Amino acid sequence: MAKDTINLSVNGIDYTFSIGDNFGQVPCNETLLDTLRNRLNLTAAKKACDEGACGCCTVIKDGDAVPSCMTLLADCDGCQITTLEGLSDPVTGELSELQQKFIDYYAFQCGFCTPGIIMTTKALLDKNPHPTEEEIRDALSGNYCRCISHYHVFEAVNAIAGRPEDLDEKWEGRR
Ligand code: FES
Numbered sequence: 001m002a003k004d005t006i007n008l009s010v011n012g013i014d015y016t017f018s019i020g021d022n023f024g025q026v027p028c029n030e031t032l033l034d035t036l037r038n039r040l041n042l043t044a045a046k047k048a049c050d051e052g053a054c055g056c057c058t059v060i061k062d063g064d065a066v067p068s069c070m071t072l073l074a075d076c077d078g079c080q081i082t083t084l085e086g087l088s089d090p091v092t093g094e095l096s097e098l099q100q101k102f103i104d105y106y107a108f109q110c111g112f113c114t115p116g117i118i119m120t121t122k123a124l125l126d127k128n129p130h131p132t133e134e135e136i137r138d139a140l141s142g143n144y145c146r147c148i149s150h151y152h153v154f155e156a157v158n159a160i161a162g163r164p165e166d167l168d169e170k171w172e173g174r175r
């Protein structure tokens with residue numbers, strides 16, 4: 001039987017939602033993306049295709065990168081959710097090393113896809129701190145960038161994955 005109370009943690013903060021059709025309750029078909037954006041004001045995860053095809057809405061759920069537009073809040077009871085907002089220092093606002101690398105390597109243009117790409121990358125690196133180029137490409141195969149920033153994304157991820165040697169010469173003086 002479906003639960004009518006959902007407890008979850010988002011970026012280390014605990015929340016409880018009541019599922020139902022009454023005033024103040026969350027409809028059973030509400031997606032995690034809508035809950036994050038519309039109820040918690042966490043707007044880094046973007047709504048683009050809204051059908052699981054582009055990766056712009058990617059967050060980390062219990063260690064895995066998932067499209068939050070295809071995840072129901074009602075299926076998140078007991079889950080740990082991390083969004084892009086959860087990566088920076090909550091007190092100082094200092095960016096994580098991963099976020100900073102994307103800036104250092106100019107790994108975005110408009111930035112609409114970037115939160116999803118960073119969260120997919122974080123999930124990968126948490127499980128595999130030194131992925132191969134092939135593993136990086138495979139992990140990011142569901143994240144699309146209309147601005148064609150993929151080459152710089154791969155360079156940023158390669159750099160943080162511990163193989164910056166090939167890149168340093170190219171980027172010398174530009175960072
Ligand atoms: S908005 Fe969720 S995958 Fe595109």
Ligand code: FES
Nearest residue numbers: 109111145146147
């Ligand atoms: S930087 Fe514009 S869609 Fe990726």
